[in-house]
Amino acid sequence: MLYSTRLEAIRLLLSYVVNHGIILYQMDVKSAFLNGVIEEELFVKQPPGFEDLKHPDHVYKLKKSLYGLKQAPRAWYDRLSNFLIKNYFKRAQVDTTLFRRTLEKDILVVQIYVDDIIFGSTNASLCKEFSKLMQDEFEMSMIGELKFFLEIQVNQCKDGVYVHQTKLTKELLKKFKLEDCKVMNTPMHPTCTLSKKDTGTKVEQKLYRGMIGSLLYLTTSRLDILFSVCLCARFQSDPRESHLTTVKNIFRYLKGTTNHGLLYKKSLDYQLDGFCDDDYVGDRIERKSTSGNC
C-alpha cells in the first residue's frame, strides 16, 4: 500500500479549496521516518567506528524506525495517522492520506504526502491551532502558504489558484540543452506521423527515455502536452531520429509556453463533468484506439 497521494488527488483538493475559499498551507516534518515506532523485533549491527570494545559481537535492538528500513514508511504513517485520529480527525474512506475535521460549520482538511503536509481550513484560527498541535508533537519546518510542492508551483490569488511548473520546465530545457531552440506553436504538427518501423538512425535510449520521463511529470499541470508525450512514449524501446525530433518539438513548444499553467476558478455550480473521445482511424501503427478523457 502506498502512503502517498496521487497527483490527481492533489488537483481535486485544489479545486475543492478554491470553491470553499480555503487558503492552503504546507509544512514539512524533519527527519520524518525517525519518528515512527516499530512493533517488530529488529536488530542492527554496531556502526563501524562506534563498536563497544567489551562486547564487539553485540547488536542493537531498535525501538524506533530508521531510514532505509523496510518498515519505516509504514511506521511513520501509523504514527501520524494515529496522532491525527486521536485529535478528532477523520480519515477519509477512499483516500487514506486525507484527513478532515469538522467543527460546527468549519472544516479543516489535511492531505499527507509522506512527510509533506498540506492543510487548510475555512477558519483561520483552526489552521493556527493545527500547526501548533503538530509543532508540539513533531519537529516541523517550512511552515507557510502553499507555494511549491513536489515540483509543482501553486499561486493562490484572488481569482483562483494557478498550478504551474515553470521552474521545472526551465530546468528541463537547461538539462537537455534546448534553451536556445526556436519556439513552436503546438507540441506536435497535425500531419506528423510516427512509425515503429522507422529505419532512420538509432538514437541513445537513455536520453530518449530520460526526456519522456521528465515530460511525463510535467503533464501534471500541462495537459496540453499529454497526447504528444504519450505518443512518443510508445517508441521508447527502439527510438529513432524522427522520434527524437518529435520529442524535441515538444520541448520547443514548452519553451514558448513556459509560464502556462492550470487555473482553478471558483464556480457556482461545482460539479464533475466527463468528456470522452477517441481516435481510431488516425492510428497507423496497430489500429488500436487512442482514448481521451478529461
Add this chain to the structure above:
Amino acid sequence: MSTAEAEYISAASCCTQLLWMKHQLEDYQINANSIPIYCDNTVVICLSTNPILHSRAKHIEIKHHFIRDYVQKGIFDIQFIDNEHQWADIFTKPLTVERFDFIMKNLNMHFVSD
C-alpha cells in the same frame, strides 16, 4: 473493431476515471450524481442507455458494458456533444494552432504571471 466499439471502450474508460474522482469527492462529502459524460458518437449513447443486445454489438467484451449499470443507476448521464465543443480532442490527436489554443482556453490553461 468498429469505430463505435472504440468510442464505447473510451467511454467506459472515462467512466472508470470519473468513478475514482466521484469516490474521492465523497471523502470531501460531495455527492455527485448524474455526472454528464459528453460523447460525440450517438451510437455509444444508444448502446449505453438501452440494455438490449444488438446483434452488431455482441462482440464487445462484457467488461466494457459495466457503463450500462451506472447509467441505469443514474450515476452517469451520457450526452451528445458536437465535435467543436469536444475538449477531449486535445488528448487524441495533434491539432492545428487555432483549435489547440481554443481548447486550451476552455480547459482553463492560462499564462501565469508571477
